[in-house]
Amino acid sequence: MHTWHWHTWNGLPYLTCSLLKPWLHGFFTQHYAPRLPEELTKVLHPTARTYRVKQVHGNTVLKPSEMEAAATIEANDDRPPSDEPPPADGLVTEAANQAVWVCSADCTPVLIADAATGQVAAVHAGWRGTALKIVPQAIARMQTQGSQLADLRIAMGPAIAGEVYQVSEHVAVQVGATIAPIDVDHGAESVATLHHLPNSPIFDDPEPGRVRLDVRQVNALQLEQLGISKEQVAIAPHCTYQDPNHFFSYRRDRQKKAQWSGIVSTALS
Numbered sequence: 230m231h232t233w234h235w236h237t238w239n240g241l242p243y244l245t246c247s248l249l250k251p252w253l254h255g256f257f258t259q260h261y262a263p264r265l266p267e268e269l270t271k272v273l274h275p276t277a278r279t280y281r282v283k284q285v286h287g288n289t290v291l292k293p294s295e296m297e298a299a300a301t302i303e304a305n306d307d308r309p310p311s312d313e314p315p316p317a318d319g320l321v322t323e324a325a326n327q328a329v330w331v332c333s334a335d336c337t338p339v340l341i342a343d344a345a346t347g348q349v350a351a352v353h354a355g356w357r358g359t360a361l362k363i364v365p366q367a368i369a370r371m372q373t374q375g376s377q378l379a380d381l382r383i384a385m386g387p388a389i390a391g392e393v394y395q396v397s398e399h400v401a402v403q404v405g406a407t408i409a410p411i412d413v414d415h416g417a418e419s420v421a422t423l424h425h426l427p428n429s430p431i432f433d434d435p436e437p438g439r440v441r442l443d444v445r446q447v448n449a450l451q452l453e454q455l456g457i458s459k460e461q462v463a464i465a466p467h468c469t470y471q472d473p474n475h476f477f478s479y480r481r482d483r484q485k486k487a488q489w490s491g492i493v494s495t496a497l498s
Contacts, residue, residue: 290319338490347495391443
């Protein structure tokens with residue numbers, strides 16, 4: 230059984246997961262705002278190089294070298310340097326002491342680590358990214374760099390829980406189509422099919438045309454279908470919506486604020 234632990238830095242709380250114990254990592258809380266990853270990296274590792282992207286709810290996963298190549302092209306084109314990172318929703322490391330970060334305010338922050346190579350990934354998986362299978366996409370990128378599925382350790386951090394996340398049937402079907410052979414054009418019928426799945430990520434909602442959706446469970450089922458065992462996956466027992474003391478929630482507050490989650494790669498084996 231994987232456990233989650235609270236730690237403090239300068240009196241401020243952040244979470245870690247026992248599954249990722251060999252890697253320096255943290256799921257940070259709203260108390261760290263407005264600090265950015267460049268500052269938060271030092272909480273985990275004093276000299277690791279920091280990488281983050283501009284999240285766009287897609288399924289693009291970048292490597293640091295790709296980010297640096299894009300910056301070089303921009304510089305060679307005599308364009309003014311941009312302070313904005315490239316658009317993507319995932320990062321995969323290529324060397325030791327690279328820190329990759331994602332932010333979330335109800336969406337799922339996913340940290341992935343490879344016990345054999347030491348490489349890691351950070352993924353932002355909202356419902357749109359989950360519908361586009363961004364976590365399997367990140368894993369596929371890690372596999373191109375030598376990862377084997379059996380060596381991966383995956384922790385999903387605090388996010389909005391399924392029992393309080395109301396979505397339209399259309400959204401539920403779009404996301405559910407990644408884990409079941411359903412027709413996205415047959416909403417109610419397809420929702421009924423999802424309801425009957427083992428460990429279904431769909432819950433009833435009193436409002437017609439609406440259901441409750443557990444996005445983390447959908448990601449867990451996507452991983453299971455890849456052949457990743459349940460022992461390789463941990464899901465935080467924390468809901469951003471229901472815990473205003475620790476977390477921002479866009480669904481609760483309707484404010485564009487977020488908390489960061491990051492992980493540092495280790496020396497390659």
